[in-house]
Amino acid sequence: MSKRPPLLLIGILPPTPGSAAAATVQTALVLAQEFSVTILVSDTAPPTNIFRDNPAIDIIRTRNLMATPDVYKNHKRLYILDDSYLSLFALELYQQAPGIIWSPGSKLNRLIQDYFASQPGWPDTYGDWLIEQLGTEGETISHGLLHHRRLSTNLNQELPSPSEGSSFRQTKANLISVDDVFSPPDLFIAAPPAALPRGQYRAELDVPEDAILIVATQQGAERKAADALKNLRSPISSKMVFKFISEGEENLASLVCAADILLVISATNFCPITVALGMAQGKAMIVCSKPWSAKRGARNFIQLPHPEALHQMVAAVAALSQDTTLREWYGQNITESVSQQGLQDISGLLKERLKAKQPPLAVFEERATTATADATWASQQNTQRITSEGGSENRCSDHNKAGAALQEGPRRSVALIGAVPPRPLVEKFFPEVDWEISPRFATLDLAHTLCADAPEQTANKLALLGYSTPIVRPENSVKAAEENTPFSMRTSSWSDLQKDFRATNEALCFGCNINGAVRANLLIEEKSRTGYQLNLVFNGDESLKVLKHYEESCGLFWQLDPVRHQITCMIVAGLAGQYQLSLANRGCAVLVSSSTQSLVLSIDQPAVLEANNLGLLSFVISALDAESGAPQTHDFLTKTLAHSGLILEWLNHG
């Protein structure tokens, strides 16, 4: 094994578009020469093909880090952020484990807004931050937000960038430390080694040596220029070869090396990584006029006023391809300004910064013991609790004992305790139970598991799921001990509860063992030998801005996160074991991330999820573009789910 120091690169990978993804790929390639690079992406990141053939670079997800923090204890940490919500996970990780932040764009204001929006104090925290950044104007704007719900999304463009030194001031929320940010405005050169020499790569692309290769990073730009020039049928235009390349590709450096002219007319305010590569290699470039182009030497590029300026783009391509002297002049100019104006190789500086000592990753050890995402941990805890509550019962050995069923009779009110399965299931297997008038009670176990992520909202969530108060606690436990639960909800034992319960004395318990109640889930397991299916529907009224909802018909509790553009789902499915989740319609793709895996779901490719011993399934859904696999916004996600619902099927039958 090599002795290169280990490096954890926390960023975004293609097919996610954007400069952070491209920057992560290229920086990983540069740093892999000196470090043993592991790229960390979020659990909800779409699957990627990049670095599949590169043994030097590993890719892990956040859950891997949380499960085995010791492995990554001594890794150096480099965060690559851009201003979209996709970098939110990195910013949250940075809060716990600071490292060096590198941002290919200078502004992170939109990300900061998203960060505040995803935290409990919104919008007051954001208001405070605005006041800190803007003074009097900030006060007016935050007043507009707090009292009139005016939120300017374009404001993020106008706020000062960190180069002016104010955006990363230590805020009250202690968001980002200025010392960690590494994003000088005149410093953006990264030059990973080109995989193939120029001539060889051109041959591979089937481009003759005397032809002029024009590489465009904006889809469609190369076609427009080619159409306009080919129309003229001049001999020079027949020698031009136009290629489109997506910036996230691994071999970007080789292609830039092979190119004669770079057409980088992206409209974003982030400096495209292709420009950095072109500057390192001294290429003639046509760019779209943006603040970053001024900072990197306006004279080094031919600048277009905007990406749609067709006539100017064609003239620029024509001028550069017709005149070899001019092309060389621009290339030389860039090379000179790189060496003269103090533009430096970012990879060298990053390596310098990374040599400095970083504190070891101690914080995750603490987190690992409380991690909610770790399924094994959760299930272990649950098993322990059940055995401690119910004596020494084991579900398998208890199979025969559970034979006692409800007495037959008319439909009536029966108390349902524990992880109550969806209504259709209960009505099917227990025709005696009148769902409408049967109260449901949660057990302590269930409350712990359901609300592990936000214990302070337990009462709210249980009420949404249709559970009544109080929480049923084990018979033999001491009341005082239960008061120390992280959530302050009244608990009561079933025998105490029964005294006040006039409607019925009968009870069914699911996934738990209560004295005097019929253990029901084993009965269901026995009866549902043929398996069962649930159609998951996401009925939310967009106009009412419903962000969370409980679907009684399928036992699905979903919560839309408009900041992260995903839906968190929790299904009290009732039966332990494996479930298959599939899409009902063609033409769309969603990413399902559970605590153990992230899978792209399409109609031909269902996901298999593992329920814990309470029969509880939890997973996160985010939308992907069916063709490119890039993440989509929550509007797209809700429409996808409306178009094609999800089907859940229990697999452990028969």
Place this chain on the structure above:
Amino acid sequence: MAEKKKSVGANVLSFKTPEPRFPKAAIDYVDALLTVQRNRFEQELSSYEAAADQQFPARPTSLHILPESDNFMGAGWTNLGTRRDGTAFRWMGRIGSLMIPIDLSEPRKFTLRGCGFTKRRFLKDSTLWIDDQQVPYTLSRRGFNRWTFTGEIPAMPARPYYLLRIQAPGLAPLAEGVDAHVSLAVSELRINC
């Protein structure tokens, strides 16, 4: 009827306040946003550097461009057409642009010749631009459909090339031949020669 109109208007302009003026809070809010934006513009403008002292590669002082030559490069032109007498030309749409790599450190005389138009008014209503500056011209006509624009391109700041843009006020279908909507047919551009 009048009542109905009023209610329609009220729906379209659903302000919270009944009075037509903006409340002070809204004006303050817009003011604050504009101030922040102005601050950003000022910062950005100060970061742009003047590109006046650049030494570009030497460029010719005169130029002769024919539609069939290699240096006829731009957007907005049709394929090459030929008249009966062998003169080549290209029709343009509403905008025809030409890349002209020439030294414009001092004013240069130019002649733009054409051999067709789809409507007579397109000739005198057309405008000529060099980058973003308008170039005045004199129109003269010869024969049935030949036309000439003559004038002087003003001196411009140093650039490696300039964009000459001819803009016609409209389009009309061709009377014969291909089915296309075009304005003027250009057959030659001479600058300082």
